[in-house]
Amino acid sequence: MARVVILGAGIAGHTAAMVLRRTLPKEHVVCVVSPKPDYNWIPSNIWVGVGRMAREKVVVPLAPIYARLGIEFIQASATEIHPAGNPNHPGPYIVATPTTPGAATESVEVAYDWLINATGPKVRFDRTPGLGPDGGHTHSVCTDRHAVDAATALDAAIQRMKAGERQTLVVGMGHGTCTCEGAAFEYTFNVEHELRRHGVRDLADLVYLTNEAELGDFGVDGLVIRNGGFHTPSSVFAGSFFAERSVQAILGAHVQAIEPGLIRYETLDGVDHEQRYDFAMLLPPFTGVGLKAFGAQGEDITDTLFAPSGFTKVDADYTPKPYEAWKPTDWPSTYRNPTWKNVFAVGIAFAPPHPISRPRTSPRGTVISPAPPRTGMPSASMARAVAENIADMILGRATEPERLSSMANMGAACVASAGSGFWAGNAVAMTMFPIVPDYTRWPGAGRDERFTFGEVGTAGHWIKLVLHHLFLYKARAKPFWWMVPE
Amino acid sequence: MTTKDTPMTTQTYVAKITVPTPTATTLWMRGFLPWQLWRFVWLNLKMLRMISLSHPTRRDPSAPKAP
Ligand SMILES: Cc1cc2nc3c(=O)[nH]c(=O)nc-3n(C[C@H](O)[C@H](O)[C@H](O)COP(=O)(O)OP(=O)(O)OC[C@H]3O[C@@H](n4cnc5c(N)ncnc54)[C@H](O)[C@@H]3O)c2cc1C
Numbered sequence: 001m002a003r004v005v006i007l008g009a010g011i012a013g014h015t016a017a018m019v020l021r022r023t024l025p026k027e028h029v030v031c032v033v034s035p036k037p038d039y040n041w042i043p044s045n046i047w048v049g050v051g052r053m054a055r056e057k058v059v060v061p062l063a064p065i066y067a068r069l070g071i072e073f074i075q076a077s078a079t080e081i082h083p084a085g086n087p088n089h090p091g092p093y094i095v096a097t098p099t100t101p102g103a104a105t106e107s108v109e110v111a112y113d114w115l116i117n118a119t120g121p122k123v124r125f126d127r128t129p130g131l132g133p134d135g136g137h138t139h140s141v142c143t144d145r146h147a148v149d150a151a152t153a154l155d156a157a158i159q160r161m162k163a164g165e166r167q168t169l170v171v172g173m174g175h176g177t178c179t180c181e182g183a184a185f186e187y188t189f190n191v192e193h194e195l196r197r198h199g200v201r202d203l204a205d206l207v208y209l210t211n212e213a214e215l216g217d218f219g220v221d222g223l224v225i226r227n228g229g230f231h232t233p234s235s236v237f238a239g240s241f242f243a244e245r246s247v248q249a250i251l252g253a254h255v256q257a258i259e260p261g262l263i264r265y266e267t268l269d270g271v272d273h274e275q276r277y278d279f280a281m282l283l284p285p286f287t288g289v290g291l292k293a294f295g296a297q298g299e300d301i302t303d304t305l306f307a308p309s310g311f312t313k314v315d316a317d318y319t320p321k322p323y324e325a326w327k328p329t330d331w332p333s334t335y336r337n338p339t340w341k342n343v344f345a346v347g348i349a350f351a352p353p354h355p356i357s358r359p360r361t362s363p364r365g366t367v368i369s370p371a372p373p374r375t376g377m378p379s380a381s382m383a384r385a386v387a388e389n390i391a392d393m394i395l396g397r398a399t400e401p402e403r404l405s406s407m408a409n410m411g412a413a414c415v416a417s418a419g420s421g422f423w424a425g426n427a428v429a430m431t432m433f434p435i436v437p438d439y440t441r442w443p444g445a446g447r448d449e450r451f452t453f454g455e456v457g458t459a460g461h462w463i464k465l466v467l468h469h470l471f472l473y474k475a476r477a478k479p480f481w482w483m484v485p486e
Numbered sequence: 487m488t489t490k491d492t493p494m495t496t497q498t499y500v501a502k503i504t505v506p507t508p509t510a511t512t513l514w515m516r517g518f519l520p521w522q523l524w525r526f527v528w529l530n531l532k533m534l535r536m537i538s539l540s541h542p543t544r545r546d547p548s549a550p551k552a553p
Contacts, residue, residue, distance in 0.1 A: 239505035377540075385542040403542035410540040413533055426516060429529055433536050451536040456508075457516040459525035463533075485537045 002028045002394045005094060005112035007078045007291075009034035009062055011042070011376045012347025012383040013118030014475060015486070019387035021069050022482055028394060031072035033110060035099040037061055039475050040144050043376060044468050046183065046417070049141035049281065050190045051151035059144050060475050069477055075100045076108060078119065078289075081305060083340040084296040092342065114390050117312045117345040118383065121286030124175075130258030131174040131284060137258050138174065138280040141187055150281050154191065157279040161200035167278040169195075170263060172209035174282030176254030176368035181210060181218050182375065182414045184283055185238070189418030189428070191281075192245050208242065209250040209275065209282070211368050213268060213360055215239045218414065219370035221357045223432050224445035225454040231445065234430070237454050241428060245418075250275065252360070254368045255282065270363035286348065286371065288312065304339040312345030313337055316353035323358050328408030328438045330354065334401040335386050344386045347379035356436055376471075377412050378435060380486035381405055408436035411451055417464040418456075427460030 004020055006013045009032050020030045038059040047053035066073040076096035083092045093111045098104060123142050125132025133139055139150035157167045171188040173181065188208045195201040216222050216234030223234040242249055252268035263275040263282075288310025295301045307313055316332040330353040337343040345351075352372045360369040385405035392398040411433035418426045431453060437446025445452070474484040508516075515521050 236505050240507055243505050243507050377537075381540055381542075388542075400545075402545045404545055405542040409543065411536040413536070423519070424517065431533060431536055433539060451532065451539065453532070455525065455529075457525055458519070458522040459529055462522075462526050463529055485534070486540075 002113045003031065003111060004028065004114040004116070004390060004394075005031045005033060005110055006116045006118055007033050007094065008118035008120055008347075008349065009036070009039055010118060010120045010347060010379075012120070012349070012379040013116065014039050014062075015380045015383040016116050016118060016346060016387040017066075017071050018069065018477055018481070019384050020391055021071050023388060023391040024394060026070060029072060030070075031074065031110065031112075032062070032066060033074045033076050033078050033094065033096050034062070035075065035077040037063060037075055037100075038144075039065075041468065041472050041475065042142075043183075045141045045144055045147040046186050046190055048144060048147035049139075049150040049154070049187060050194045051155055052190075052194075055144045055148050058147075058472075060472060065475075065477050074098070074108065074110060078291060079107070081115070081291055081293045081343070082295075083115075083293060083301075083305070083343060086294075086296050086298065092340075113342060114394070115343045116383075116386060116390070117291070117343065117349045118347050119289045119291070120348045122289045122310065123284045124287055125284045127285050128175050128255050128258065131255070131282060137260050138282045140283060141183065141281060142283065153279055154194065154281075158194065158198050158200055160278070161195075161203040162198065164203070166203050166205070168205045168207065168276050170207045170209050170275060170277040170280040170282070172207075172250070172282055173211045173253075173370075174255050174258070175285040176211045176266075176366055177285045177371055178211055178283050179219050179286060179371035179373050180283055181212055181370055182373065182416060184208070184210065184281075185218070185428075186416035186418075187281055188247060189241070189245065189416060192247060193418055193426075205248070206246070207248045207250060207275065207277075209253050209255070209263070209265070211253060211370055212357070213252045213369070215242060215249055215251065217357055217370060219355070219357055219373040220432065220435060221437060221446075223430070223447065223452055223454075224449070225430065225452060226449050227454050231449065234454070237430075238428075241418075241456065252368055254362070254366050258282075266362055266364070266366055266368070268360055268362050268368050270366075288349065288351075305337055305343065307351035309351060311351035312343070312349055313339075314345055314350045316351065318351070318353055321354070326354060328406070328434070328436050328440075331406045331408045331436050333404035333406040333409075334389065335382055335405075336401060344390070346383040346386050348374045350374075350382075373435075374407075375412050375414070377486055378407055378410050381410055382407075384486055406436075408434050408438060410434055415460050415464045415467065417461050422462075422465070423458070425458060425461030425465075426456060427458075427464050428454065428456050429460030429463060430454035
C-alpha cells in the first residue's frame with residue numbers, strides 16, 4: 001500500500017488528486033492537505049471582481065467530492081516537510097496546522113510515500129507598502145473573497161460617476177516582479193465593459209499599469225501572432241485593443257508604495273512618478289508559501305527542497321545564465337526534486353529556472369520584468385503527467401517518470417473576456433505553442449505560427465463561458481470528468 | 487510605443503496610439519453571429535489540436551537514465 005499526499009487543492013493539486021484516485025487501486029491512499037474547504041476556479045474570479053458573477057459560482061466545496069471519490073481530505077495548512085523522517089517518525093511526513101474553524105489547531109503529522117507540492121503562490125502584498133485589500137489601499141482578484149470586495153469597490157466608483165464625479169481607475173501589477181499579466185489585462189477590459197454598460201465610460205480615466213516593457217508581453221516575452229494575414233507582434237495586437245477602448249498604459253513600472261489615492265512608481269528609465277486613483281486593482285508578486293524542510297536530526301534542509309523564492313526545486317537547470325543563453329531544455333519535464341526523489345511540485349509551486357521575458361532593470365538596479373506565468377492549462381497538464389508517473393511507479397509499471405511534460409513543449413490559451421452577456425460578449429482569444437519559446441525549432445518568432453494566433457470576437461467569449469462550465473464540471477468530478485482535456 | 491511627453495508629475499509614460507484600430511466592418515464582424523459561430527468551431531478545433539500537441543511525450547528509451 002502506498003500513500004500519496006498532495007499539498008494544495010487548486011487547479012494543479014485537485015487535478016493530481018483526481019487522476020491518482022482514478023488510476024490507483026483502492027488499497028492505495030490518496031490524501032489532500034489544503035487549508036480552504038473549497039476549490040476556486042480562479043480564472044472566473046475576474047467576473048466576480050466586476051460583479052457579474054456570484055462568488056458561489058466559482059467555488060466548489062471539496063469535502064463531498066473527496067468523500068465520494070475516496071480521497072482523504074485534511075483541511076490544514078502544511079508548514080514543514082520531513083523527507084527523511086526522524087527517530088520518532090521513521091518514514092517521511094509533513095506537518096500541517098488544521099484550519100477548520102472551531103477545530104483543534106494542534107499540528108498534525110501526515111505520513112507519505114510520495115508527495116506532490118501544489119501549494120500555488122503566497123500572494124506577497126507585503127512587498128509593496130500599501131498594496132492589497134488587507135490593510136492596504138488597493139483591491140485584488142486573486143481569491144474569490146478578494147474579488148467580491150473588488151466588485152463592491154468598483155460599484156462604489158461607478159455610483160460616484162453616476163453622480164457626475166470623474167474617476168480614475170488603475171488596474172495592473174503592484175510590483176516590478178509580478179506575474180499573471182493576462183489576468184490584469186482581462187480585468188481591465190471587463191472593467192471597461194462595465195463602465196460602458198453603466199453609461200459612465202466618459203467619466204472614467206482607465207489606466208493599465210504594468211511591469212511589462214511592452215504591451216502584450218504577458219510574461220512570455222511577447223508573441224508573434226498570426227492574425228488577419230499578418231504576423232503581428234502581440235505589442236501591436238494588444239496595443240490595438242487598448243487604443244480601441246481608450247485605455248492608457250503605463251509600461252515598465254515598478255510600484256514602490258501606495259498611499260490613499262496615490263500610487264508611487266519607478267519606470268524602467270529610473271524616473272519616479274505618481275499616479276492618482278479612485279479605484280485600483282493591483283496584483284501582488286508571488287513567492288512560494290514558505291514551507292520548511294528538516295532532516296532526520298532536525299537540521300534545516302529547506303535549501304535541498306526549495307529555491308530562495310520558496311518554490312520547490314525540480315528537474316530544471318538552475319545554473320544562472322544570461323538571457324541569450326536560455327534554452328528550452330532549462331525547463332523541467334518531470335517536476336521531481338533532484339534530492340528527494342519521491343517529492344514532486346506542480347503548478348505555480350515549482351521553481352522555474354529563470355523568467356521567460358527578457359530581464360530588465362532600471363538604472364537604479366530595480367528589477368522591472370515579469371516573472372514567468374504558470375497558468376491554469378499547463379498547471380493541470382503537468383499535474384496529470386506527474387500523477388500518472390507516480391501511479392506507474394507505484395504499480396511497478398515504471399521505475400522513473402516516463403511522461404515528460406515541459407512548458408517548452410506545451411501550449412497555453414489565454415482567453416480574456418471583455419464583457420459578458422451570451423450574445424453581446426467579446427473576448428480576446430490568444431493561444432501560443434509552446435509557452436517557452438524555442439528559437440531553434442522556430443527561428444524568428446520562437447513559436448509554431450499554426451498555434452500562435454489571436455482574435456477578438458464573441459466566439460472567444462463563448463469559449464471562455466464553455467471553459468468556465470467545463471472546468472467546474474470537471475472539478476466536481478461529475479460523470480466522465482476525466483474526458484475533459486486540460 | 488511608449489513616450490515620455492507629458493510633464494514629469496502624473497500620468498507620464500503614456501502609450502501613444504501608434505497601432506492599427508479596427509474598422510467599422512471589423513467591429514461588426516466581431517459580433518456577427520454566423521461568422522462568430524464559424525470562428526467558435528474553428529477556434530475550438532485549433533485549441534484541441536494545440537492541446538493534443540501539448541500532451542506529455544514519452545521518455546526516449548535510448549536517453550541516459552537519470553542518476
Ligand atoms: C485573477 C486571476 C485570473 C486568472 N485567469 C487565468 C485564465 O484565464 N487562464 C489560465 O489558464 N490561468 C489563469 N490564471 C492563473 C491560474 O489561476 C493559475 O495558473 C492556477 O491557479 C495555478 O494553479 P495551482 O494549483 O498551482 O495554484 P492555486 O490554484 O493557487 O492552488 C494552490 C492551492 O494550494 C493551497 N495551499 C496554499 N498554501 C498551502 C499550504 N501551506 N498547505 C497546503 N495547501 C496550501 C491553496 O489553498 C490552494 O488550494 C489566473 C490567475 C488569477 C490570479
